[in-house]
Amino acid sequence: MFELYNNRLFRALLVVTLIVSVSGVCIISFQQIHQRLLSSRIHFIEEKINEIEQVVESYHQLSLYGRMTSEQAQQAALRTVSEMRFGDNDYFWVVDFDGLFVMHPIDETLVGRPIEVIDTRDDEPLFKKVPRMLTEQGGGVVHYRWPKPGSKLAVDKISYLRSFEPWGWGLGSGVYIDDINGLFWEEIENLVIVGAVLILILLLFWYGFQQAIFKHSGLNRSQ
Numbered sequence: 001m002f003e004l005y006n007n008r009l010f011r012a013l014l015v016v017t018l019i020v021s022v023s024g025v026c027i028i029s030f031q032q033i034h035q036r037l038l039s040s041r042i043h044f045i046e047e048k049i050n051e052i053e054q055v056v057e058s059y060h061q062l063s064l065y066g067r068m069t070s071e072q073a074q075q076a077a078l079r080t081v082s083e084m085r086f087g088d089n090d091y092f093w094v095v096d097f098d099g100l101f102v103m104h105p106i107d108e109t110l111v112g113r114p115i116e117v118i119d120t121r122d123d124e125p126l127f128k129k130v131p132r133m134l135t136e137q138g139g140g141v142v143h144y145r146w147p148k149p150g151s152k153l154a155v156d157k158i159s160y161l162r163s164f165e166p167w168g169w170g171l172g173s174g175v176y177i178d179d180i181n182g183l184f185w186e187e188i189e190n191l192v193i194v195g196a197v198l199i200l201i202l203l204l205f206w207y208g209f210q211q212a213i214f215k216h217s218g219l220n221r222s223q
Helices: 002-064 070-083 126-137 178-222
Strands: 092-096 101-103 139-147 154-164 169-176
Touching (some): 002 070, 002 092, 002 154, 002 178, 070 101, 126 154, 126 169, 139 169
Antiparallel strands (some): 092 101, 092 169, 139 154, 154 169
16 A cells, blocks of 8 residues: 555656646746747847948948038938838937937937936936947847837837947837737747646546556456
8 A cells, every 4th residue: 555655646746747847848938939039129120220320321431522511411311210111110210429319200309318218127227328338338229118109108119229430329229029028928828738738648648547557456456
């Protein structure tokens, strides 16, 4: 009887261990999925910043060759960049190395004002963080909350900035991540279903194995 009890306890612990392991793998996968989605968006924004950097550099070259004054080239570059769009009407903006807006195509009243939001990861104001990023690192990624065009409700957003040193600018753009969160939960739902199926299979296997052991034990006792 004691041996049978030990066998049952061992099998129960084995099943619990497998369930915990599956759950742990799922949790790790959740984190990896979210990070992958964010990383893919950040890479996408970097590629878009490459495009406007080329535009700004082309105007800078015109000023160097005397085709335009530096001020004319800057104003032309700002006009061009302000009209550029990508994705779901996403846009570009420009700040200076003091953290002040130089151009914002959606809200012109922001020009000359500091970036009055905080990074949601470390609660540091962007008007302090962005200048340091631009001067020390040449740019980087910030996480914050900002209203969508036509709305006053601030939602989660990530942006990537890159310094353009000749003019002391930070070229920036971002994407709202509420859709990323939607994609994340879709993938989580699929992963949970897979995990639940695996756990169910383990439980059914354990139940069937238990029934087989009981039957075998009953036959031995009847003999």
